[in-house]
Each structure stands twice: as C-alpha cells, then as structure tokens.
Amino acid sequence: MYSYSNFDEGFVRARVAQFAGQVARRLDGSLTEDEFRPLRLMNGLYLQLHAYMLRVAIPYGTLSPRQMRQLAMIAETFDKGYGHFTTRQNIQFNWPKLSDVPAILGALADVEMHAIQTSGNCVRNVTADHFAGAAADEIEDPRPYAELLRQWSMDHPEFQFLPRKFKIAITGSPHDRAVTRAHDIGLRMLRNTAGEAGFEVIVGGGLGRTPMLGHVVREFLPVADLLPYVEAVLSVYNTLGRRDNKYKARIKITVHETGRDEIARMIEASFCTNPRGLWRGGSGAARGYSRSFCPARLSQRRNIGL
Amino acid sequence: MSRPFTPKIVTANDLRMGDVVYLTSAGQWSRFHSEAALFTVEDDANAALASAAAQHLLVVGAYLAVAKAGPAGPEPVHFREIFRTRGPSNYAHGKQVDLRAPAKVA
Numbered sequence: 001m002y003s004y005s006n007f008d009e010g011f012v013r014a015r016v017a018q019f020a021g022q023v024a025r026r027l028d029g030s031l032t033e034d035e036f037r038p039l040r041l042m043n044g045l046y047l048q049l050h051a052y053m054l055r056v057a058i059p060y061g062t063l064s065p066r067q068m069r070q071l072a073m074i075a076e077t078f079d080k081g082y083g084h085f086t087t088r089q090n091i092q093f094n095w096p097k098l099s100d101v102p103a104i105l106g107a108l109a110d111v112e113m114h115a116i117q118t119s120g121n122c123v124r125n126v127t128a129d130h131f132a133g134a135a136a137d138e139i140e141d142p143r144p145y146a147e148l149l150r151q152w153s154m155d156h157p158e159f160q161f162l163p164r165k166f167k168i169a170i171t172g173s174p175h176d177r178a179v180t181r182a183h184d185i186g187l188r189m190l191r192n193t194a195g196e197a198g199f200e201v202i203v204g205g206g207l208g209r210t211p212m213l214g215h216v217v218r219e220f221l222p223v224a225d226l227l228p229y230v231e232a233v234l235s236v237y238n239t240l241g242r243r244d245n246k247y248k249a250r251i252k253i254t255v256h257e258t259g260r261d262e263i264a265r266m267i268e269a270s271f272c273t274n275p276r277g278l279w280r281g282g283s284g285a286a287r288g289y290s291r292s293f294c295p296a297r298l299s300q301r302r303n304i305g306l
Numbered sequence: 307m308s309r310p311f312t313p314k315i316v317t318a319n320d321l322r323m324g325d326v327v328y329l330t331s332a333g334q335w336s337r338f339h340s341e342a343a344l345f346t347v348e349d350d351a352n353a354a355l356a357s358a359a360a361q362h363l364l365v366v367g368a369y370l371a372v373a374k375a376g377p378a379g380p381e382p383v384h385f386r387e388i389f390r391t392r393g394p395s396n397y398a399h400g401k402q403v404d405l406r407a408p409a410k411v412a
Contacts, residue, residue, distance in 0.1 A: 029363050047367070051323070051324040
C-alpha cells in the first residue's frame with residue numbers, strides 16, 4: 001500500500017489541528033453556522049436529517065487490516081458500532097457528535113486516513129476497480145495513477161470551488177469494473193497499436209436524478225499526459241459549468257448542452273496550452289508509487305468474467 | 307388574499323449531537339415532537355422562530371414546521387416531519403432505540 005510521506009503526514013495532521021480549532025470556535029460562538037458550514041463540509045462532515053454524518057475516504061478502495069481495525073475502533077468508541085461502506089469506496093459514520101469529530105479525524109490520521117474532499121464542490125475520492133492489483137485482465141495496476149490523481153487534486157487551488165462535485169474513476173483493465181462511464185471523468189487503461197499503455201478518457205457520465213453515459217473525448221492518452229489532460233478537463237468544466245442551477249451544474253449537463261465534439265475540442269485546446277514540461281514528474285511519481293502496491297500473491301490470476 | 311396560517315412548531319438540529327429537537331412552551335429544547343409548543347398565531351410562531359434562531363450555541367437550522375393538535379400533544383403533518391420523529395426507516399437504530407424515556411436538552 002501507499003505509505004504517507006512526511007509531507008502527507010504533516011498535511012493531514014495540520015488539517016486535523018485546523019478543524020479542531022474550527023469546531024472549538026463554533027462551539028464557543030466565535031463562528032456562526034454559516035461560517036462553519038463550508039469548513040465542516042471541506043472535512044467531510046454533513047449535518048443530515050437525523051444526525052451528523054462523517055464520510056471518510058478509502059482511496060481507490062484499498063484498506064489495510066490496521067486501518068480496518070481503526071475504523072472499527074472509531075465506530076465502537078464514537079458511533080453506534082457500525083459504519084456504512086459506500087459504492088464510491090468511502091465509509092460513512094452516521095452518528096458522530098460534533099465535539100468528537102476532531103478526535104475521530106486524529107484517529108484516522110494515525111492510520112493514514114482522512115475525510116478531506118469527501119464533500120463539497122471539489123474533486124472527490126478517486127475510485128478504482130475493486131480487483132485492482134489482482135485482476136487477470138489488468139494492463140497495469142491503476143492504483144498508482146489513482147494515488148497520483150489524489151495527490152494532484154488534494155487542495156488544488158483552482159479546483160476547490162467547482163460548479164459542483166467532481167468524481168473520477170480509473171480501471172487498469174479493458175473490462176470496466178469501475179463504472180467509468182458513469183463518472184465525471186472515467187479513465188480506462190488500454191494499449192495502442194505500438195503496445196504502449198495509455199487511457200481512454202470518458203467525460204460527462206453520471207447517475208443521480210439525470211443519469212447519463214459519458215462520452216469518449218480521447219481514445220488514447222499516453223500515461224505521461226494524464227495530469228495535464230485531466231487538468232484541462234477540469235479547467236474547461238470550471239469555466240463552462242453552470243453555477244445558476246445546482247441540478248444542471250454537473251459536467252454531464254455541460255457536455256450534453258455543449259456537445260461532445262465541442263467539449264473535446266476545448267479540452268484539447270486547453271491541454272495544448274498546458275506547459276507539459278511542468279508535469280514530467282507525474283508519470284515518474286506514479287512509477288514510484290507502483291513500488292508501494294504489491295501485486296496480489298495469488299497462485300494464478302483467473303478471469304472472473306464480471 | 308393571503309393563505310390562512312396553519313399551526314406550526316419550531317424544530318431544529320442540536321448543535322452538539324446533531325439530532326432533531328423541538329422548542330417547548332418553556333423555551334427549552336425537547337427530543338419529542340409531542341412536547342413542542344404549537345403556535346396557532348403567525349406572529350407568535352415567527353417570534354418563537356426568531357428566538358430559536360438566536361440560540362446558535364444550542365441548535366442549527368431552526369425552522370417552522372406544520373403540525374396539528376393531538377391527544378398527547380402536537381403531531382407532525384408532513385411526511386418529512388413524521389420521518390424526523392422516528393429516525394432512519396431501514397431498521398431501528400435511531401430514536402426508536404435511544405429514546406426510551408423522555409429527556410430534555412439544553
């Protein structure tokens with residue numbers, strides 16, 4: 001599994017300390033609810049019909065036994081002894097008390113987990129094929145690329161106030177098990193005629209009240225261009241996406257209203273202006289992360305035909 | 307011509323716990339809808355709501371909800387408010403379990 005660097009550790013710990021201060025200021029009246037609400041949402045804390053709900057990210061669905069035990073400890077100590085695993089590889093605790101949330105976030109940080117960007121109009125938890133690293137038909141393990149996207153999107157200053165939430169899914173297999181066509185961006189790994197690995201890029205899919213299948217905007221994207229291309233997609237959406245009506249604010253509506261060809265043209269134009277030299281480290285970093293993800297020790301990988 | 311005022315209660319979520327609370331006639335917050343004060347005069351309801359909204363150290367998101375008088379106290383009318391009195395509907399893990407005895411907060 002990916003292990004936090006000193007930077008990751010410091011970043012998450014600093015966020016926990018910030019949120020502890022924000023909760024204290026809300027409870028003593030220094031912050032109003034209107035001031036506090038965006039702060040709690042940035043840290044995955046909702047106030048729902050019956051109680052608070054804390055959504056914790058499980059990046060690309062990978063969870064160690066140590067992390068699982070810590071989630072159980074949190075459920076037993078701070079909640080009602082259970083949590084709800086979601087379809088997008090999060091876990092939700094449905095009954096936390098506001099004053100306990102900083103301690104919960106601290107306990108999550110102890111096992112390299114957090115609730116950052118699990119709410120709000122930002123890039124949400126990046127999801128992957130749940131058989132990543134163990135699938136027989138896998139071209140490459142998608143998790144290093146998912147980790148790269150997680151780090152790139154974390155606190156990205158340009159993409160903290162998007163028109164609406166933004167979800168990315170990635171699969172390393174031609175056979176899609178990550179529901180890539182129902183995501184804002186779906187990345188499906190494949191090989192070109194030269195045998196090089198890359199991604200088919202799908203944009204504008206989604207479920208909810210207006211379900212839509214995404215459109216392929218790039219049939220083959222070299223892995224080295226992953227970050228500048230995804231950044232181009234986000235930039236176009238950030239400019240075009242509707243902010244006047246939350247029900248029409250997702251990129252699926254933007255693609256539907258603008259048209260696949262025009263959106264693809266705008267993305268390519270933005271991509272071409274991105275100084276790609278700045279991104280060279282990205283694919284190298286992903287290769288570095290791949291050492292963190294051990295292949296599953298299976299006697300043989302079998303196609304499971306899902 | 308304005309629509310006639312329908313009786314209402316003041317409800318909110320508890321700031322610390324996040325659960326559903328109702329403003330009583332004593333100006334306190336109860337977990338029980340039946341203990342809520344039922345306002346039949348619009349100005350009284352609006353004044354109670356203003357008072358509740360000012361209690362931002364105790365509650366979040368106070369609003370007026372339609373209710374009707376019942377034998378044991380005010381009863382909810384809208385399905386959302388009926389739902390809020392009970393907790394999640396999938397199985398008993400909300401108020402159904404926790405609220406075995408009346409309790410006041412704040």
